[in-house]
Amino acid sequence: MSNIVVCGTDLHKTFIAGGGTQQVLDGANLTVRAGETLAIAGTSGSGKTTLLHILGGLDMPDSGNVAVEEKEWRQLSPTAAARWRNAKLGFVFQFHLLLPEFTALENAAMPLIIRRLPREQAMERAHRCLEQLGMNAHSGKTPEKLSGGERQRVAVARALAGNPACILADEPTGNLDRRNADSVFNALLEVATAQHTAVIVVSHDERLAVLAQRRVRLIDGRLEELA
Template identity: 50%
Template sequence: MSDRAIPEETHAMASPATDEPPAVMLACHDLTRVYREGPQDVTVLDGLSLEVRAGERVAVVGSSGSGKTTLLNLLGGLDRPTRGDVRIAGESLLELGSAELGHFRNRRIGFVYQFHHLLAEFTALENVALPLIVRGLRKKAAESRARELLAKVGMAPRADHKPGELSGGERQRVAIARALVTDPSLVLMDEPTGNLDQTTAASILALMDELARTTACAFVVVTHDPALAAHQDRVLKLDGGQLSEQRTGG
């Protein structure tokens, strides 16, 4: 394991003046995950490969139990593959020690879980600001940035409320703001609009569009929602441990 510091890099963006394609933000090759269940090995992902470029939004669909959440956990460094590699902005997650990996996730990866995982004792504002405070940003600056994101997801009036005082949809919007507050290179989303009404879901899609266009942030979205999947640049189906292209083109 390396002890080197993670560099403070900027997002890789393609120049609008050239025909060069955007940089590859996420790349995985031969990604395999095998679990031991009693006397048997169960292969969930089987030599899967994937590339997602800066500013690209990719939806992953598939039946329950097909391995979508396992894939997200591997892409986010929350689990280790049995075989294969995951690279984000050119950095191999497997080459990072546990402390480095936590540091890297804080700067490069945003997570939106199917269930929000907000801290019950903190307000919405404090939950969103926390990743920046962990990074070392002063509280006042972190909370200022957090208020900007809460406003973008329509939660500014509820910033000082704790999760127990919010509806399920409101908690999910706070979780989305928390994932985006660090300006990540890659955002991983597990059913991000599942608890949102149609109007709020549309506002989240618009925010994703803006971030993909202006910051080169890449998105991988796991969903059962056909409308959410259709809104992405590509739709991939996970089946039999492999990804297949279902649709391209936005």
């Protein structure tokens, strides 16, 4: 059985902007295996976030295919795609996007609740992830009572709670100071490694990007492997 969890093949994407067109992906190819960590670099506006959204089935390429554990997004109905995304992927964004009326524990458990896992099991898994991320003492707090770094740790716990095949992280520490950025990013990689979860991360922070096992750069719509 293949251990490839995310595979993007010959991806093309063009946007209409300012009366003209902008091609952000021009035959990009990407393969990520189970447990692998990959950092995607590139200049601002080069299409890194667009690529991440396409890999996660949140957007569709003009042409080319993306498969997550051998299921292509194009072959799935919107409902089936949502279920597959919930089962196989976790997302971490620059802003935590936590629900303000719920506690840290409830926020971390949300993907599992949406999956209709029994509430007790959902809370147990979420609690375990919060504990791994050093957030056990804050599990009963709502987001407004947490610091920026703590909120982002809850967002990471939420992404990991469902034991996904891959985490897609878009500037997950971009809204944090250096100390918190280092702490959150290292915690993400540590827990993901322990769970054998692949991580694809977009980050402008070269200090953090070099911690990934592989690095690629998006240049002129194509991905180039970095040493």
